């Protein structure tokens with residue numbers, strides 16, 4: 001089957017898992033309370049807080065309740081869309097303040113360039129918001145983010161759900177089997193495979209095995 005689009009994960013596939021765990025999440029936890037206090041009336045944050053309240057059964061959350069809920073979701077490792085929207089905005093402040101810069105593995109840019117030159121359309125799919133994805137990729141060089149045609153996030157559905165991949169294939173107007181999904185996460189790949197997409201596990205920090213073809217980095221991915 002000819003691959004016409006690549007849908008790649010970011011954290012763990014294109015950049016190190018440690019950047020989320022050791023830099024981004026601690027920064028979001030530390031800044032959350034002050035961020036909500038300062039930005040609760042910004043349109044996107046107000047909407048995210050309302051959505052968080054809806055997910056909790058229709059409550060209108062006071063700022064301290066919203067902070068406690070989002071801190072709890074982060075502790076539980078959950079990725080509901082309102083949390084990811086707010087995290088993205090907090091990280092934007094961090095990048096702009098020079099609090100950190102993101103890392104991208106060195107094989108990523110040349111591989112993306114080669115796939116694009118071969119006529120393959122490039123997309124991301126991450127649990128993080130579109131903004132957070134662009135910031136991570138853009139922090140490693142503006143041209144990297146510009147190479148992507150689209151950035152899917154949890155608004156299309158969670159990454160462990162088969163339906164999310166079906167929705168993406170529909171939006172790309174491609175047969176599922178012509179889309180290759182790259183991720184370090186076996187469970188995400190199982191969901192993509194169940195939806196009929198092609199898969200390759202990027203095994204940078206963990207070994208081989210499992211239900212999917214394995215590549216040690218983007219340069220080792222077989223397309224086609």
Ligand SMILES: CSCCC(=O)C(=O)COP(=O)(O)O
Pocket residue numbers: 009010011012020024079125126127128129132133136159
């Ligand atoms: C790409 S920005 C930070 C990553 C993140 O917030 C996350 O939840 C993990 O995202 P993944 O790219 O592994 O779906």
Ligand SMILES: [Mg+2]
Pocket residue numbers: 009010011012013183184185
């Ligand atoms: Mg990942």
